[in-house]
Amino acid sequence: MSAAALETARVWLVVALTLFGLFFTLVSMTGVLRLPDVYSRAHTASQADTLGAGFGLAAVALTVGLAGAGFKSVLLLFFIFLTNPTAAHAIARAAFEEGIVPWTEGDDRR
Amino acid sequence: MWWVADADSPSDAGDPGDGSADSVGSTAAADADAAGGPAAAGSVIVPVEPTSTLRSTIAHVAEAAATGGAPAIHLVEIASWRNGDPESDERAAAAERVLERAAAWTAADLDDSEAPGAADVEVVTAVIGADDYLFGADDYVRVLAEYAEANRADRVVLDPEYTPVGNTTLLQPLEFALSNTSLSVETAPVDRPTRRERFRTEATTGRLVALFGLSLGFYLLLGDPTYWFDAVTGVATAAIVSITLSRVSLDSDPAIPRTPMRILRGLVYVPVLLFEILKANLVVARVILDPRLPIEPTMNRMRVIVGSGLPLMTLANSITLTPGTLTVRARDSDLYVHSLVPWAREGLFDGSLERWTRFVYYGRRSARLPTPRERDDVAILQGDDATEELPIAAADGGDVTAEGADPTADPEEVTDR
Known part of the structure; x- marks a missing residue:
């Protein structure tokens, strides 16, 4: 494969990754708007972080090259993967300790 | 005075x-x-x-x-x-x-x-x-x-x-x-830090050295390892970090065959976890974009066998990272997990993440324990299949667990709309 073809493939891959990232961020936003209670929203809010940011950072790494800033974006993803569930857990746990009963089927709150 | x-x-x-x-x-x-x-x-x-x-x-x-x-x-x-x-x-x-x-x-x-x-x-x-x-x-x-x-x-x-x-x-x-x-x-009616032994452990040379190496490595990774200025500031930063935080950040001494093996097995786990996340993301995305919004959220309890501390945190965070399941409480070895759809709940009870966590921390032999479902260590706390009462239902004074939450049970809940 020639260098130019490789370059084109890289650009298209970056575009694809960015679109995937945007898609999951959009899904996540839709979920936060549509889902009924704090627990189920916490599920979908983490989607924006895991795959939304995941694909976005992959696109960044591919754009800038794996040396230097690209490597840092991988580290960034690593830290997001550590902090995101911790924050989601903290919110859910706070709700649980406040005595908020999770929404189930048949509940009028929606 | x-x-x-x-x-x-x-x-x-x-x-x-x-x-x-x-x-x-x-x-x-x-x-x-x-x-x-x-x-x-x-x-x-x-x-x-x-x-x-x-x-x-x-x-x-x-x-x-x-x-x-x-x-x-x-x-x-x-x-x-x-x-x-x-x-x-x-x-x-x-x-x-x-x-x-x-x-x-x-x-x-x-x-x-x-x-x-x-x-x-x-x-x-x-x-x-x-x-x-x-x-x-x-x-x-x-x-x-x-x-x-x-x-x-x-x-x-x-x-x-x-x-x-x-x-x-x-x-x-x-x-x-x-x-x-x-x-x-x-x-005195003061708050006692729970599990204080976990937050403050003994300072040992092993932990000090491990934390120093870790911080220095990370610092140089971000900077330029060949530049003398970065090396000097890195050593200073790592020294401060390891001296102030070695008592709180590591709760056991690094050991030679164990720690590197854990890291290696952790590297194997990362792609597995990423694949699980991708799979679950697609399922949850489908559910959310479905106009009927076919969700059946329930709270569940699962008694896990992974050991306390870091392994439990790894498992709880992995569960939360996977869309569709969310760790709400960890009480001893009981995890309270909220699941969005039955598919996610069944996957949780099949215990693949639990098994992988055991693999990362204890090796292949320990990974081969029965699944939580086989051990009968699981319970659904809400919905038609509920097998146990929701521990917070008692505080609300109503039997909101059996047939789904009663909308009039608690005025406070309405604020959660």
Whole structure:
């Protein structure tokens, strides 16, 4: 494969990754708007972080090259993967300790 | 104005006038009385040990004394040594330092207090019971009671973490024995850090070195390892980090075959986890974009076998990272997990993440345990298939678990719309 073809493939891959990232961020936003209670929203809010940011950072790494800033974006993803569930857990746990009963089927709150 | 009186008895180790080995606890107390100025009825005694809750206990006592008009706060250290013992001087000096710090805190709290009585509260420190070996709660209470009588104190406030002799939990026997005296006893209503041993562990060389290496490596990874300036600042930063945080960040020493193996197996786990996340994301995205929004959220309980600390955190975070399942509470080895759709719940009960966590931390042999479902360690807490009650339902006073939440159960819930 020639260098130019490789370059084109890289650009298209970056575009694809960015679109995937945007898609999951959009899904996540839709979920936060549509889902009924704090627990189920916490599920979908983490989607924006895991795959939304995941694909976005992959696109960044591919754009800038794996040396230097690209490597840092991988580290960034690593830290997001550590902090995101911790924050989601903290919110859910706070709700649980406040005595908020999770929404189930048949509940009028929606 | 408050003032700090040092009520050390002559029999205290470290005191120049030491020599009255025949004196008993009450002598110490009487001397304390003489040195500490007039003590009226209603003074408070606080036995002091360097615990994690000492600071908040003192804040509580100072506020209570200021508002209640107690004439004095006696901070006492009950000696677990006897004068003349080897090392008794060092231990007495250490006790003095603790008392000094406690007195400074009390003084500062009284200064800050807005209660009108705050200025009249006197702070007295004393080491008592250094003339004798004390065995058990009864001896401690005897010494405390003698000191209280001599200083006309009628109240003892106990630090909830107070243990006079190191690790033995003497608090409950001590409370019980004190309740047989004329003193009124109270345990300070302060928050105890849960599992404090996990937040503060021993500092060992192994952990110090490991944390230093880790911080330095990370620093150089971000900077330029070949540039001398980055190397120097990296060493300085890593030194500060490892010295200040080695007690809280690692809870076991790195061991040679174990730690590298865990890291290697962790590297195997990462792509597995990423694949699980991708799969679950697609399922959840489909559910969310479906116009009918076909969700069946339930709370579930799962007793996991992974060990406490880091493995449990890894598992709980992996569960939360996977959309469709969310760890809400970890109580001992019980995880309370909220699931959005039955598919996610079934996947959780099949225990693949639990198995992988065990693999990462303990190797392949331990990974081959039965799944949580096979062990019967799972429970659904909500919905038609509920097998157990939701632990928070009791607080709401209704049986909201069996047929889904009752919309009228709790007005507070409505705010969660």
